[in-house]
Amino acid sequence: MSLFLMPNWVVAKLISLQRSFLWGGVELKRKIPWVKWEYVCTSKRKGGLGVADLRRKNWALLGKWWYRLGDGVVGLWKQVVWEKYYGGRKEVDITAVDTVQVSRIWRDVISIGLRSSSLKKMLVNGFKWEVGDGSRVRFWREVWIGEKPLRELCPRLFELAVKKDGLVSEMGVWEEGGWRWNLDWRRGRLGREQDEELGFWESINRAQIKAGTDDCWHWVHGTDGKYVVKNAYDLLASTDLILSDHFCKLIWCKLVPDKVSFFGWRLCLDRLPTKWNLQKRGVVLEGGLGCGLCNEGIEDGNHVFCTCPEVWLIWVRVLAWWGMASVLPNIVGGVAEFFLFGLGRVIGKELASCIFLVTSWYVWFWRNCRVFKGNMIRRDDLVEMIQAKTFFWIKNYLQGCVFSLVDWKINPVEAAAAIRKNNTMLKEYRRNTNCRKD
Numbered sequence: 001m002s003l004f005l006m007p008n009w010v011v012a013k014l015i016s017l018q019r020s021f022l023w024g025g026v027e028l029k030r031k032i033p034w035v036k037w038e039y040v041c042t043s044k045r046k047g048g049l050g051v052a053d054l055r056r057k058n059w060a061l062l063g064k065w066w067y068r069l070g071d072g073v074v075g076l077w078k079q080v081v082w083e084k085y086y087g088g089r090k091e092v093d094i095t096a097v098d099t100v101q102v103s104r105i106w107r108d109v110i111s112i113g114l115r116s117s118s119l120k121k122m123l124v125n126g127f128k129w130e131v132g133d134g135s136r137v138r139f140w141r142e143v144w145i146g147e148k149p150l151r152e153l154c155p156r157l158f159e160l161a162v163k164k165d166g167l168v169s170e171m172g173v174w175e176e177g178g179w180r181w182n183l184d185w186r187r188g189r190l191g192r193e194q195d196e197e198l199g200f201w202e203s204i205n206r207a208q209i210k211a212g213t214d215d216c217w218h219w220v221h222g223t224d225g226k227y228v229v230k231n232a233y234d235l236l237a238s239t240d241l242i243l244s245d246h247f248c249k250l251i252w253c254k255l256v257p258d259k260v261s262f263f264g265w266r267l268c269l270d271r272l273p274t275k276w277n278l279q280k281r282g283v284v285l286e287g288g289l290g291c292g293l294c295n296e297g298i299e300d301g302n303h304v305f306c307t308c309p310e311v312w313l314i315w316v317r318v319l320a321w322w323g324m325a326s327v328l329p330n331i332v333g334g335v336a337e338f339f340l341f342g343l344g345r346v347i348g349k350e351l352a353s354c355i356f357l358v359t360s361w362y363v364w365f366w367r368n369c370r371v372f373k374g375n376m377i378r379r380d381d382l383v384e385m386i387q388a389k390t391f392f393w394i395k396n397y398l399q400g401c402v403f404s405l406v407d408w409k410i411n412p413v414e415a416a417a418a419i420r421k422n423n424t425m426l427k428e429y430r431r432n433t434n435c436r437k438d
Protein backbone atom coordinates (compact mmCIF):
# COMPACT_ATOMS: atom_id res chain seq x y z
CA MET A 1 0.00 0.00 0.00
CA SER A 2 2.92 2.34 0.59
CA LEU A 3 4.66 1.49 -2.70
CA PHE A 4 1.99 0.54 -5.24
CA LEU A 5 -1.22 2.22 -6.29
CA MET A 6 -4.09 -0.09 -5.38
CA PRO A 7 -6.15 -1.03 -8.46
CA ASN A 8 -9.77 0.09 -8.34
CA TRP A 9 -11.09 -3.46 -8.21
CA VAL A 10 -8.93 -4.26 -5.16
CA VAL A 11 -10.18 -1.15 -3.35
CA ALA A 12 -13.80 -2.01 -4.25
CA LYS A 13 -13.40 -5.59 -2.97
CA LEU A 14 -11.79 -4.52 0.30
CA ILE A 15 -14.46 -1.87 0.90
CA SER A 16 -17.15 -4.46 0.21
CA LEU A 17 -15.61 -6.74 2.86
CA GLN A 18 -15.39 -3.87 5.33
CA ARG A 19 -19.03 -2.94 4.72
CA SER A 20 -20.19 -6.51 5.19
CA PHE A 21 -18.24 -6.75 8.43
CA LEU A 22 -19.69 -3.47 9.72
CA TRP A 23 -23.32 -4.18 8.86
CA GLY A 24 -23.21 -7.92 9.53
CA GLY A 25 -23.89 -9.14 5.99
CA VAL A 26 -22.56 -12.27 4.30
CA GLU A 27 -21.93 -12.91 0.63
CA LEU A 28 -25.30 -14.50 -0.08
CA LYS A 29 -27.36 -12.39 2.27
CA ARG A 30 -26.68 -8.68 2.17
CA LYS A 31 -27.72 -6.44 5.04
CA ILE A 32 -28.80 -2.84 4.66
CA PRO A 33 -25.79 -0.50 4.71
CA TRP A 34 -27.40 2.05 6.98
CA VAL A 35 -24.87 4.83 6.59
CA LYS A 36 -23.09 5.73 3.36
CA TRP A 37 -19.46 4.68 3.24
CA GLU A 38 -18.22 8.24 2.86
CA TYR A 39 -19.69 9.05 6.29
CA VAL A 40 -18.28 5.85 7.80
CA CYS A 41 -14.80 6.97 6.66
CA THR A 42 -15.18 10.53 7.93
CA SER A 43 -13.26 11.23 11.12
CA LYS A 44 -15.05 11.01 14.45
CA ARG A 45 -14.40 14.72 15.01
CA LYS A 46 -16.60 15.53 12.03
CA GLY A 47 -19.36 13.07 12.90
CA GLY A 48 -18.15 9.96 11.05
CA LEU A 49 -17.03 6.60 12.34
CA GLY A 50 -13.33 7.14 11.61
CA VAL A 51 -12.86 3.94 9.58
CA ALA A 52 -9.77 4.19 7.36
CA ASP A 53 -10.51 5.14 3.77
CA LEU A 54 -8.17 2.75 1.96
CA ARG A 55 -7.89 4.79 -1.22
CA ARG A 56 -7.02 7.98 0.63
CA LYS A 57 -4.59 6.07 2.85
CA ASN A 58 -2.92 4.63 -0.25
CA TRP A 59 -2.57 8.12 -1.81
CA ALA A 60 -1.24 9.65 1.41
CA LEU A 61 1.35 6.85 1.71
CA LEU A 62 2.47 7.29 -1.89
CA GLY A 63 2.70 11.06 -1.34
CA LYS A 64 5.52 10.37 1.10
CA TRP A 65 7.72 9.35 -1.83
CA TRP A 66 7.26 12.83 -3.30
CA TYR A 67 8.58 14.29 -0.09
CA ARG A 68 11.39 11.76 0.25
CA LEU A 69 12.64 12.62 -3.22
CA GLY A 70 13.38 16.17 -2.14
CA ASP A 71 13.85 15.95 1.63
CA GLY A 72 17.56 16.73 1.42
CA VAL A 73 18.68 13.30 2.66
CA VAL A 74 21.19 11.71 0.28
CA GLY A 75 20.04 8.46 -1.34
CA LEU A 76 21.22 6.44 -4.31
CA TRP A 77 17.64 5.78 -5.47
CA LYS A 78 16.98 9.52 -5.67
CA GLN A 79 20.05 10.12 -7.80
CA VAL A 80 18.89 7.35 -10.12
CA VAL A 81 15.35 8.78 -10.38
CA TRP A 82 16.53 12.37 -10.96
CA GLU A 83 19.05 11.36 -13.59
CA LYS A 84 17.02 8.69 -15.36
CA TYR A 85 13.61 10.34 -15.53
CA TYR A 86 14.30 14.06 -15.14
CA GLY A 87 17.68 14.39 -16.84
CA GLY A 88 19.20 15.71 -13.63
CA ARG A 89 16.61 18.53 -13.57
CA LYS A 90 15.08 18.61 -10.11
CA GLU A 91 11.49 19.76 -9.91
CA VAL A 92 8.81 19.96 -7.29
CA ASP A 93 6.26 18.91 -9.86
CA ILE A 94 7.46 15.36 -10.41
CA THR A 95 4.57 14.65 -12.80
CA ALA A 96 6.48 16.66 -15.43
CA VAL A 97 7.85 13.49 -17.01
CA ASP A 98 6.91 11.15 -19.82
CA THR A 99 5.00 8.46 -17.89
CA VAL A 100 5.46 5.89 -20.67
CA GLN A 101 9.21 5.88 -20.04
CA VAL A 102 9.14 5.37 -16.27
CA SER A 103 9.03 2.15 -14.25
CA ARG A 104 5.77 0.75 -12.88
CA ILE A 105 6.65 1.73 -9.30
CA TRP A 106 7.53 5.31 -10.15
CA ARG A 107 4.49 5.63 -12.40
CA ASP A 108 2.30 4.64 -9.44
CA VAL A 109 3.91 7.31 -7.28
CA ILE A 110 3.46 9.96 -9.98
CA SER A 111 -0.06 8.85 -10.84
CA ILE A 112 -1.56 10.23 -7.63
CA GLY A 113 -0.64 13.70 -8.90
CA LEU A 114 -2.11 12.97 -12.33
CA ARG A 115 -5.31 11.53 -10.89
CA SER A 116 -6.97 14.78 -9.90
CA SER A 117 -6.05 18.44 -9.93
CA SER A 118 -6.89 18.84 -6.24
CA LEU A 119 -4.57 16.00 -5.27
CA LYS A 120 -1.77 17.38 -7.40
CA LYS A 121 -2.35 20.85 -6.00
CA MET A 122 -2.17 19.51 -2.45
CA LEU A 123 1.17 17.85 -3.16
CA VAL A 124 2.78 20.43 -5.43
CA ASN A 125 1.62 23.38 -3.34
CA GLY A 126 2.35 21.41 -0.18
CA PHE A 127 6.08 21.53 -0.86
CA LYS A 128 8.13 24.66 -0.59
CA TRP A 129 11.82 24.92 -1.18
CA GLU A 130 14.11 25.61 1.70
CA VAL A 131 17.00 27.13 -0.20
CA GLY A 132 20.56 26.06 0.51
CA ASP A 133 23.01 26.82 -2.31
CA GLY A 134 20.14 27.36 -4.78
CA SER A 135 21.39 24.78 -7.25
CA ARG A 136 18.02 22.97 -7.54
CA VAL A 137 15.49 25.78 -7.31
CA ARG A 138 14.25 27.66 -10.34
CA PHE A 139 14.37 31.33 -9.40
CA TRP A 140 11.16 32.55 -11.04
CA ARG A 141 9.06 29.45 -11.32
CA GLU A 142 9.13 27.74 -7.92
CA VAL A 143 7.99 28.64 -4.43
CA TRP A 144 11.06 29.36 -2.32
CA ILE A 145 10.35 32.78 -0.86
CA GLY A 146 6.85 33.90 0.10
CA GLU A 147 3.78 31.84 -0.67
CA LYS A 148 3.90 31.93 -4.48
CA PRO A 149 6.53 31.73 -7.24
CA LEU A 150 8.25 35.06 -7.95
CA ARG A 151 6.83 35.15 -11.45
CA GLU A 152 3.36 35.45 -9.89
CA LEU A 153 4.44 37.91 -7.21
CA CYS A 154 6.30 40.15 -9.69
CA PRO A 155 4.84 39.48 -13.18
CA ARG A 156 6.23 42.69 -14.78
CA LEU A 157 9.77 41.93 -13.70
CA PHE A 158 9.40 38.34 -14.85
CA GLU A 159 8.63 39.64 -18.35
CA LEU A 160 11.85 41.67 -18.29
CA ALA A 161 14.04 38.83 -16.99
CA VAL A 162 16.49 37.26 -19.45
CA LYS A 163 16.88 33.87 -17.71
CA LYS A 164 13.28 32.86 -17.12
CA ASP A 165 14.17 29.27 -16.24
CA GLY A 166 17.38 30.03 -14.37
CA LEU A 167 18.24 28.52 -11.02
CA VAL A 168 18.67 30.62 -7.89
CA SER A 169 22.41 29.79 -7.93
CA GLU A 170 22.68 31.27 -11.44
CA MET A 171 21.21 34.61 -10.41
CA GLY A 172 24.12 35.83 -8.31
CA VAL A 173 27.77 35.39 -7.38
CA TRP A 174 29.84 34.86 -4.26
CA GLU A 175 32.02 37.89 -3.54
CA GLU A 176 34.34 38.14 -0.54
CA GLY A 177 32.37 35.49 1.34
CA GLY A 178 29.00 37.16 0.70
CA TRP A 179 26.25 36.51 -1.84
CA ARG A 180 25.48 39.26 -4.38
CA TRP A 181 22.47 39.09 -6.71
CA ASN A 182 23.32 39.62 -10.36
CA LEU A 183 20.20 39.47 -12.53
CA ASP A 184 20.08 40.15 -16.26
CA TRP A 185 17.25 42.30 -17.64
CA ARG A 186 16.22 42.94 -21.20
CA ARG A 187 16.14 46.69 -20.48
CA GLY A 188 15.96 49.13 -17.61
CA ARG A 189 12.91 49.16 -15.36
CA LEU A 190 10.32 51.88 -15.85
CA GLY A 191 7.22 53.19 -14.07
CA ARG A 192 5.23 50.39 -12.41
CA GLU A 193 8.12 47.99 -12.93
CA GLN A 194 10.14 50.14 -10.55
CA ASP A 195 7.34 50.00 -7.98
CA GLU A 196 7.32 46.21 -8.22
CA GLU A 197 11.10 46.18 -7.88
CA LEU A 198 11.04 47.63 -4.35
CA GLY A 199 9.23 44.63 -2.85
CA PHE A 200 11.18 42.28 -5.08
CA TRP A 201 14.61 43.26 -3.75
CA GLU A 202 13.33 43.29 -0.20
CA SER A 203 12.11 39.70 -0.60
CA ILE A 204 15.16 38.20 -2.26
CA ASN A 205 17.58 40.00 0.05
CA ARG A 206 15.87 38.27 2.98
CA ALA A 207 16.82 34.86 1.56
CA GLN A 208 19.98 33.34 2.89
CA ILE A 209 21.99 31.49 0.27
CA LYS A 210 24.24 28.92 1.94
CA ALA A 211 27.21 27.57 0.03
CA GLY A 212 27.68 23.81 0.28
CA THR A 213 24.14 23.19 1.62
CA ASP A 214 21.60 21.25 -0.44
CA ASP A 215 18.20 22.74 -1.22
CA CYS A 216 15.46 20.60 0.27
CA TRP A 217 11.68 20.41 0.37
CA HIS A 218 9.60 21.57 3.25
CA TRP A 219 6.06 20.23 3.79
CA VAL A 220 4.01 23.34 4.53
CA HIS A 221 1.14 21.49 6.23
CA GLY A 222 3.32 19.85 8.89
CA THR A 223 4.56 21.40 12.11
CA ASP A 224 8.29 20.90 11.51
CA GLY A 225 8.35 20.76 7.71
CA LYS A 226 8.25 16.97 7.62
CA TYR A 227 5.64 15.04 5.66
CA VAL A 228 3.27 13.15 7.95
CA VAL A 229 0.99 10.56 6.33
CA LYS A 230 -1.86 11.17 8.78
CA ASN A 231 -1.66 14.87 8.09
CA ALA A 232 -1.89 14.32 4.30
CA TYR A 233 -4.69 11.78 4.82
CA ASP A 234 -6.72 14.38 6.75
CA LEU A 235 -6.11 16.99 4.03
CA LEU A 236 -7.48 14.61 1.43
CA ALA A 237 -10.66 14.04 3.46
CA SER A 238 -13.92 15.72 2.67
CA THR A 239 -14.35 18.72 4.91
CA ASP A 240 -18.11 18.43 5.34
CA LEU A 241 -19.30 18.30 8.90
CA ILE A 242 -21.84 15.53 9.43
CA LEU A 243 -22.61 16.15 13.09
CA SER A 244 -21.81 19.17 15.22
CA ASP A 245 -18.95 19.07 17.68
CA HIS A 246 -21.08 18.62 20.80
CA PHE A 247 -22.89 15.61 19.32
CA CYS A 248 -19.54 14.04 18.41
CA LYS A 249 -18.34 14.43 22.00
CA LEU A 250 -21.61 13.00 23.33
CA ILE A 251 -21.47 9.94 21.08
CA TRP A 252 -17.83 9.05 21.83
CA CYS A 253 -18.25 9.38 25.59
CA LYS A 254 -15.52 7.24 27.17
CA LEU A 255 -17.73 5.90 29.95
CA VAL A 256 -19.74 3.60 27.66
CA PRO A 257 -18.56 0.66 25.52
CA ASP A 258 -17.99 1.17 21.79
CA LYS A 259 -21.16 -0.76 20.89
CA VAL A 260 -23.23 1.89 22.74
CA SER A 261 -21.35 4.73 21.02
CA PHE A 262 -21.96 3.07 17.66
CA PHE A 263 -25.65 2.82 18.53
CA GLY A 264 -25.64 6.51 19.60
CA TRP A 265 -24.01 7.47 16.29
CA ARG A 266 -26.77 5.75 14.32
CA LEU A 267 -29.37 7.29 16.61
CA CYS A 268 -28.06 10.84 16.04
CA LEU A 269 -27.96 10.23 12.27
CA ASP A 270 -31.45 8.64 12.37
CA ARG A 271 -30.13 5.41 10.85
CA LEU A 272 -31.69 2.84 13.20
CA PRO A 273 -34.08 0.24 11.76
CA THR A 274 -37.30 1.87 12.91
CA LYS A 275 -40.35 0.85 10.90
CA TRP A 276 -40.33 4.20 9.10
CA ASN A 277 -36.67 3.85 8.10
CA LEU A 278 -37.15 0.24 6.99
CA GLN A 279 -40.05 1.23 4.77
CA LYS A 280 -37.98 4.06 3.26
CA ARG A 281 -35.41 1.44 2.25
CA GLY A 282 -37.98 -0.75 0.54
CA VAL A 283 -38.66 -3.31 3.28
CA VAL A 284 -42.30 -4.46 3.25
CA LEU A 285 -43.69 -4.56 6.80
CA GLU A 286 -46.66 -6.83 7.43
CA GLY A 287 -47.98 -5.06 10.50
CA GLY A 288 -47.77 -1.53 9.08
CA LEU A 289 -45.83 1.41 10.52
CA GLY A 290 -47.64 1.70 13.86
CA CYS A 291 -45.65 1.98 17.09
CA GLY A 292 -45.57 -1.35 18.94
CA LEU A 293 -45.30 0.35 22.33
CA CYS A 294 -48.29 2.72 22.35
CA ASN A 295 -50.20 1.47 19.28
CA GLU A 296 -50.85 5.10 18.34
CA GLY A 297 -48.15 6.97 16.44
CA ILE A 298 -46.02 6.03 13.45
CA GLU A 299 -42.76 4.46 14.51
CA ASP A 300 -40.04 6.83 13.34
CA GLY A 301 -36.90 7.85 15.22
CA ASN A 302 -38.39 10.83 17.01
CA HIS A 303 -41.49 8.89 18.03
CA VAL A 304 -39.78 5.79 19.37
CA PHE A 305 -37.15 7.77 21.31
CA CYS A 306 -39.08 10.88 22.40
CA THR A 307 -42.75 11.45 21.67
CA CYS A 308 -44.14 7.97 22.29
CA PRO A 309 -46.08 8.39 25.57
CA GLU A 310 -44.70 5.08 26.87
CA VAL A 311 -41.11 6.15 26.23
CA TRP A 312 -41.68 9.68 27.46
CA LEU A 313 -42.44 8.23 30.92
CA ILE A 314 -39.04 6.52 30.96
CA TRP A 315 -37.25 9.83 30.35
CA VAL A 316 -39.35 11.39 33.11
CA ARG A 317 -38.28 8.64 35.54
CA VAL A 318 -34.62 8.98 34.58
CA LEU A 319 -34.73 12.74 35.09
CA ALA A 320 -36.57 12.29 38.40
CA TRP A 321 -33.73 9.98 39.51
CA TRP A 322 -31.45 13.06 39.11
CA GLY A 323 -33.95 15.29 40.90
CA MET A 324 -35.02 17.06 37.70
CA ALA A 325 -38.39 17.72 36.16
CA SER A 326 -38.61 19.16 32.69
CA VAL A 327 -40.59 19.34 29.50
CA LEU A 328 -38.47 17.41 27.05
CA PRO A 329 -38.08 18.43 23.39
CA ASN A 330 -39.84 16.22 20.84
CA ILE A 331 -36.86 15.40 18.64
CA VAL A 332 -33.89 13.15 19.42
CA GLY A 333 -31.31 15.93 18.88
CA GLY A 334 -33.24 18.19 21.26
CA VAL A 335 -33.29 15.55 24.03
CA ALA A 336 -29.56 14.93 23.54
CA GLU A 337 -28.89 18.68 23.83
CA PHE A 338 -31.10 18.87 26.91
CA PHE A 339 -28.98 16.20 28.60
CA LEU A 340 -25.70 17.82 27.52
CA PHE A 341 -26.50 21.39 28.48
CA GLY A 342 -29.21 20.88 31.13
CA LEU A 343 -28.18 17.85 33.18
CA GLY A 344 -24.59 18.30 31.95
CA ARG A 345 -24.35 21.66 33.71
CA VAL A 346 -25.06 19.93 37.04
CA ILE A 347 -23.12 16.67 36.70
CA GLY A 348 -20.72 17.28 33.80
CA LYS A 349 -21.14 16.61 30.08
CA GLU A 350 -19.39 13.25 30.06
CA LEU A 351 -21.64 11.77 32.71
CA ALA A 352 -24.77 13.34 31.16
CA SER A 353 -23.78 11.86 27.77
CA CYS A 354 -23.43 8.45 29.41
CA ILE A 355 -26.92 8.66 30.96
CA PHE A 356 -28.45 9.76 27.64
CA LEU A 357 -26.76 7.03 25.62
CA VAL A 358 -27.56 4.21 28.05
CA THR A 359 -31.18 5.33 28.41
CA SER A 360 -31.59 5.43 24.61
CA TRP A 361 -29.90 2.04 24.36
CA TYR A 362 -32.45 0.56 26.82
CA VAL A 363 -35.39 2.29 25.15
CA TRP A 364 -34.40 0.51 21.95
CA PHE A 365 -33.97 -2.77 23.86
CA TRP A 366 -37.43 -2.26 25.38
CA ARG A 367 -38.95 -1.63 21.94
CA ASN A 368 -37.23 -4.71 20.48
CA CYS A 369 -38.48 -6.97 23.31
CA ARG A 370 -41.99 -5.77 22.60
CA VAL A 371 -41.82 -5.97 18.79
CA PHE A 372 -39.92 -9.26 18.43
CA LYS A 373 -40.73 -11.22 21.61
CA GLY A 374 -44.07 -9.69 22.55
CA ASN A 375 -43.08 -9.21 26.20
CA MET A 376 -43.27 -5.88 27.94
CA ILE A 377 -40.61 -5.28 30.59
CA ARG A 378 -41.97 -3.24 33.48
CA ARG A 379 -40.97 0.39 33.30
CA ASP A 380 -39.54 0.32 36.86
CA ASP A 381 -37.41 -2.67 35.96
CA LEU A 382 -36.11 -0.89 32.87
CA VAL A 383 -35.07 2.18 34.88
CA GLU A 384 -33.29 -0.16 37.32
CA MET A 385 -31.44 -1.71 34.41
CA ILE A 386 -30.35 1.76 33.25
CA GLN A 387 -29.13 2.57 36.75
CA ALA A 388 -27.26 -0.73 37.13
CA LYS A 389 -25.67 -0.62 33.69
CA THR A 390 -24.46 2.97 34.00
CA PHE A 391 -23.06 2.07 37.44
CA PHE A 392 -21.09 -0.95 36.18
CA TRP A 393 -19.79 0.72 33.04
CA ILE A 394 -18.68 3.83 34.94
CA LYS A 395 -17.06 1.72 37.68
CA ASN A 396 -15.32 -0.34 35.04
CA TYR A 397 -13.84 2.76 33.41
CA LEU A 398 -13.00 4.60 36.62
CA GLN A 399 -11.42 1.82 38.60
CA GLY A 400 -10.85 2.79 42.22
CA CYS A 401 -13.80 5.18 42.42
CA VAL A 402 -15.53 4.62 45.77
CA PHE A 403 -19.33 4.64 45.60
CA SER A 404 -21.88 1.86 45.72
CA LEU A 405 -24.83 0.95 43.53
CA VAL A 406 -27.11 2.07 46.39
CA ASP A 407 -25.35 5.49 46.47
CA TRP A 408 -25.74 5.69 42.71
CA LYS A 409 -29.47 4.99 42.88
CA ILE A 410 -30.38 6.98 45.98
CA ASN A 411 -27.98 9.87 45.91
CA PRO A 412 -26.69 10.14 42.35
CA VAL A 413 -25.62 13.81 42.41
CA GLU A 414 -23.15 13.14 45.25
CA ALA A 415 -21.90 9.99 43.53
CA ALA A 416 -21.49 12.07 40.36
CA ALA A 417 -19.29 14.54 42.24
CA ALA A 418 -17.07 11.63 43.35
CA ILE A 419 -16.97 10.34 39.76
CA ARG A 420 -15.95 13.72 38.34
CA LYS A 421 -13.19 14.06 40.94
CA ASN A 422 -11.93 10.57 40.16
CA ASN A 423 -12.19 11.21 36.41
CA THR A 424 -10.06 14.35 36.70
CA MET A 425 -7.45 12.42 38.68
CA LEU A 426 -7.54 9.58 36.17
CA LYS A 427 -7.09 11.95 33.23
CA GLU A 428 -4.17 13.58 35.02
CA TYR A 429 -2.63 10.18 35.72
CA ARG A 430 -3.06 9.06 32.09
CA ARG A 431 -1.61 12.31 30.78
CA ASN A 432 1.42 11.87 33.02
CA THR A 433 1.98 8.26 32.10
CA ASN A 434 1.07 8.92 28.47
CA CYS A 435 -1.35 6.02 28.59
CA ARG A 436 -4.75 6.89 27.23
CA LYS A 437 -7.76 4.65 26.91
CA ASP A 438 -9.18 5.43 23.47
Ligand SMILES: [Zn+2]
Pocket residue numbers: 291292293294295296297303304307308309310
Ligand atom coordinates in the same frame (compact mmCIF):
# COMPACT_ATOMS: atom_id res chain seq x y z
ZN1 LIG B 1 -45.46 4.86 20.54
